[in-house]
Amino acid sequence: MAEPLIIETRDLHKRYDGVAAVDGLTLQVPAGSICGFLGRNGAGKTTTIKLLLGMARPTSGEARVFGLQAADPTASVAIRRRTGFVSDEKDLYDYMTVAEMIRFTAPFFPHWRADLEARYLRSFDLPADRKISTLSRGMRTKLALLLALCRRADLLVLDEPTSGLDPAVIEEVLQAIVAHVAGEQATVFFSSHQIGEVEQIADRVVVIDRGRAVVTGALDDLRDSYRRVQLVFEGEAPDMTFRAPGVVRVRRQGRVLTVLSSLGAEAIVGEARAMNPISIDVGAVGLKEIFLETVAGEH
Amino acid sequence: MPFYKAWLETRWRFLSGLAVLVCAAVAIVLAYPRAVAVLQEAARFDRASELGRQIAENLDLLGSYQGYVWSQWFRQTMRQLWALFAVMLGTGGLLAQTSGGGALYTLSLPLSRTRLLGIRAATALAELAVLALVPALVVPLASPAVGQSYSVADAFVYGLCMFVAGSTLFSLTFLLSTVFTDIWRPPLIVLCLAGFIALVREALQGPSTASLLGVMTAESYFRGHGLPWLGLFAALALSLLFLYAAARNIARQDF
Numbered sequence: 001m002a003e004p005l006i007i008e009t010r011d012l013h014k015r016y017d018g019v020a021a022v023d024g025l026t027l028q029v030p031a032g033s034i035c036g037f038l039g040r041n042g043a044g045k046t047t048t049i050k051l052l053l054g055m056a057r058p059t060s061g062e063a064r065v066f067g068l069q070a071a072d073p074t075a076s077v078a079i080r081r082r083t084g085f086v087s088d089e090k091d092l093y094d095y096m097t098v099a100e101m102i103r104f105t106a107p108f109f110p111h112w113r114a115d116l117e118a119r120y121l122r123s124f125d126l127p128a129d130r131k132i133s134t135l136s137r138g139m140r141t142k143l144a145l146l147l148a149l150c151r152r153a154d155l156l157v158l159d160e161p162t163s164g165l166d167p168a169v170i171e172e173v174l175q176a177i178v179a180h181v182a183g184e185q186a187t188v189f190f191s192s193h194q195i196g197e198v199e200q201i202a203d204r205v206v207v208i209d210r211g212r213a214v215v216t217g218a219l220d221d222l223r224d225s226y227r228r229v230q231l232v233f234e235g236e237a238p239d240m241t242f243r244a245p246g247v248v249r250v251r252r253q254g255r256v257l258t259v260l261s262s263l264g265a266e267a268i269v270g271e272a273r274a275m276n277p278i279s280i281d282v283g284a285v286g287l288k289e290i291f292l293e294t295v296a297g298e299h
Numbered sequence: 300m301p302f303y304k305a306w307l308e309t310r311w312r313f314l315s316g317l318a319v320l321v322c323a324a325v326a327i328v329l330a331y332p333r334a335v336a337v338l339q340e341a342a343r344f345d346r347a348s349e350l351g352r353q354i355a356e357n358l359d360l361l362g363s364y365q366g367y368v369w370s371q372w373f374r375q376t377m378r379q380l381w382a383l384f385a386v387m388l389g390t391g392g393l394l395a396q397t398s399g400g401g402a403l404y405t406l407s408l409p410l411s412r413t414r415l416l417g418i419r420a421a422t423a424l425a426e427l428a429v430l431a432l433v434p435a436l437v438v439p440l441a442s443p444a445v446g447q448s449y450s451v452a453d454a455f456v457y458g459l460c461m462f463v464a465g466s467t468l469f470s471l472t473f474l475l476s477t478v479f480t481d482i483w484r485p486p487l488i489v490l491c492l493a494g495f496i497a498l499v500r501e502a503l504q505g506p507s508t509a510s511l512l513g514v515m516t517a518e519s520y521f522r523g524h525g526l527p528w529l530g531l532f533a534a535l536a537l538s539l540l541f542l543y544a545a546a547r548n549i550a551r552q553d554f
Contacts, residue, residue, distance in 0.1 A: 016553075055406045056553040073411055073550065081409035091403040095307060107300045108408050144404075 003030035005064075006155055006187040007052060012061035014047050014211075021047040023211030024061070029189055029204065034181055036198030036219075037191040038287075039208035040295060045191035046088055048208070049159050052189075053085060065155065081109070084148030084186075088159040090140040094133035098126050098143055102150075111152040120146040120176070138169040145173060149180050156180075158190035162197060174201050195288045205287065209295040215262075219287065226285040227265035231257040231277040238275055244268045249293050260285065260293045301410060305422035309388055313426040316384035320434035323380060327372045328441040334361055334371070364447040368438055373457045374516045377434060378465075382493060382515075384430055385465050386486045388423040389472025392416075395482045397554055406554055413546050420473060420542055427469055431462035456526065460517035464527075464534040467511065468493060470541035477548040 007029035014022040022044045029035045039045045050056040051063050054076030066082060068075035092101060098121075106112040121128065124142040135143065141161065148156055156177070162170040178201050181188055192198055198205060205222060207215035215222065225246075231237065237257040242250065246263025257277075259268050265282040272280060338361050360366035393415065396402035405415060435458030439449040468489055475485035493512075500510045513519070514530030 050554065053407060055403065057551070077409050077411055080407055083407070085403075085407035087403040087407070089403070091401050093304070093307075093401040093404070100307075104300050104304060105408075108410070 003032055005029065005067075006031050007035075007063075007065055007189055009048070009051075009063045010061055012048070012051060012063050013059045014044075014051055014056060015059045020211050022051065022058075025208065025211060025213055027206045027213050027216055029187060029206075031187050032185060033204045034178075034188040034202045035190070035204040035206060036202035037189060037206050037208065038193065038195065038198050038291060039191070040193060043208045043295075044211040045208060046159055047211075049085075049157055049189075049191060053080060053083065053157065082154045084151045084153035084156045086141070086144040086148050086156075086158045086161050088163065088191075090137065090144045092132050092140060092144060092147075094131070097129055097131055098135075099128040101132060101143065101147065102128075105147050106150070109151040109153075113150045113152050117146065117150045120149065123176075124172075137164050138166065141165060141169070141173060145176060149176070152184065154186055156186055156188045156190070158188065160191055160193070162192070162194065170197065177201060195291055199287050207291055207294055214294045215290060222287070222290060223284065225263055226290050227261050227268075228283045228285050228289070229259040229261065229265050229268050229272065230279075230281040230283070231259070231272050231275070232279045232281075233257070233275070233277050240275060242268055242271055244271055260289075301415065301418045302422055304405075305419045308391065308419075309423055309426060312384065312387050313430070316380075316387070316426075316430050317433060320377065320380055320384070320430055321437050323376050324372060324434045324437040325441050327368070327376060328438060328445060328447075330371075331364065331367055331445045331447065334367055338362070364442070364449070365453070368442075368449060369457070369516070369521045372438065373435070373461070373521075374518070377461065378512065378515055381427075381430060381434075381461055381465055382468055383490070385427055385469040386472045386489050386493075388426060389469040389489070390476055390482045390486050392419060392473070392476045393549060393554070394477055394480050394552065397480060402554060412549050412552075416477075416546050416549050420470075420545075423469065423473070424466065427466065428462050431465070432458040434458075435461070456520055457517050460520070460527065460531065461515050463531050464511055464514040466538045467534050467541070470538040470545075474541040474545040474548070477545045477552070 005028050007027070009025050009027050012022050012025040013020065025044065025048060037045055037048070047056065051058050052065055052070050054070055054073065057071050063070040065079045068079055070076055070079060093104070096104065102117060106117075120126070124146060126139065126143055126146065132140065132143070145161065148158070158177070161177070162173055165173065174197055177188060177190070180186065199219070202219055204218050205215065206213050233255050235255065237252045237255055239252060240257070242259065244261070244267035246261045247268065248260040248262050251258045261268050269280055269282065338358055357370060360370040393402045393405065393412070396405070406412070432455065435454045436451065438454050439451045442449040471492075472485045472489045475488055479485055496510065497512055500512065511530070511534065514527045514534060517527060519525060519527045
């Protein structure tokens with residue numbers, strides 16, 4: 001049986017002063033998954049997250065979280081009661097101490113995990129009496145993560161949780177997220193432009209470009225279905241158009257024609273044989289290549 | 300807890316306001332003997348000119364301790380200082396905190412924007428009530444130090460009128476803080492507006508009892524015409540209207 005959807009958007013649009021930040025985004029995040037939301041800077045990741053949490057209103061389309069309309073102010077409060085959020089800027093109250101920030105947040109969440117709070121304070125080495133304004137970016141991120149994880153939230157929405165952190169802290173943060181999900185059965189939706197970290201912890205991926213989802217699915221399925229077909233010809237490679245479904249991109253360079261397919265290689269290889277290439281090479285494709293070909297190649 | 304946050308965000312403005320107003324109240328009371336000496340000196344003033352007329356009016360008020368306190372404290376110093384702190388307490392809020400000030404964290408909490416706004420307004424209004432009543436009530440407490448007495452009830456009435464009527468300045472700043480993202484424009488606009496109203500009233504020589512500033516100082520009550528009920532209700536209605544508009548404004552904002 002398919003897992004219920006925790007996040008679902010349909011043809012979601014958001015325009016700011018006539019500029020489309022989100023442009024017909026349709027995505028689904030099933031319960032229990034760790035979904036990496038991958039995109040270049042300015043692709044619409046943060047705007048999408050704000051739309052999901054009711055911080056911005058959609059221009060048109062629909063966003064649902066836990067089956068509730070994110071744009072409805074009352075439903076949005078119910079959504080936020082079950083959601084832990086870490087913003088891109090690690091936006092916290094600079095005038096509070098770490099302990100005050102925790103004391104302030106805990107009462108909003110009746111199922112606040114004091115045991116986790118104590119554990120993360122210790123393992124993240126967070127100084128309870130330090131003012132937040134004096135914390136390093138790494139420390140701020142850890143505190144923001146603690147505040148999100150201890151809510152016993154069903155959904156964690158993390159906007160670029162590792163941006164600006166050194167590799168050691170990135171590893172610490174990613175491990176904390178994975179360990180938490182394993183223990184608490186939460187769903188994670190995290191945005192990033194770091195392909196490596198998405199590959200490391202995500203089991204699903206949504207790639208967004210110019211406000212639209214251009215790749216979406218389980219990471220294993222993407223790895224299985226995406227193929228690179230390289231055709232080498234005796235002379236100049238022909239300028240050919242493939243009828244096979246799933247062709248993402250065709251590149252012609254001298255004697256070599258490279259085809260990226262999102263639906264396997266069989267149909268493309270079959271078509272290509274008619275052109276008499278001297279060699280046909282089919283290779284697996286990593287997330288980085290999928291991302292670069294679908295997103296970076298567009299620009 | 301949201302009240303605690305609102306308190307932390309406003310406490311220095313509130314506490315500095317309280318300290319300044321209480322010190323000013325004590326200073327005004329203690330200056331009374333010197334004012335009496337000046338009164339005798341100034342009796343020779345030419346009262347024909349406009350400036351002379353105003354000086355004469357003030358001198359007449361200084362003739363009694365009640366008149367001195369109302370004129371020097373409630374009508375001038377307290378009104379100006381209190382208005383300044385009311386405007387200062389109206390600034391800030393979600394929009395001003397959008398850039399690294401914690402607005403996104405606040406908005407991620409399970410609280411409606413209306414409730415957030417209501418809590419911030421309620422906290423600031425409670426602080427303004429203290430800023431109006433405590434310095435007003437300091438006058439009867441300090442008066443024996445200069446051999447005088449002052450009615451607690453009168454001080455309470457002046458403090459209450461200051462709070463109710465002056466809250467319009469707070470509410471307008473509060474509303475403008477849901478329009479502008481910086482913390483400077485809302486207080487500047489409101490202070491300029493208050494100054495403009497005062498200038499127009501001065502230029503037109505209209506009845507000060509009918510103006511916002513006249514209601515703030517309960518001039519009709521001082522002159523024995525009773526409380527300015529109409530002005531107080533009008534100010535209250537205006538404040539509620541500004542707060543409602545602020546709530547509507549923040550509800551439709553994108554962050």
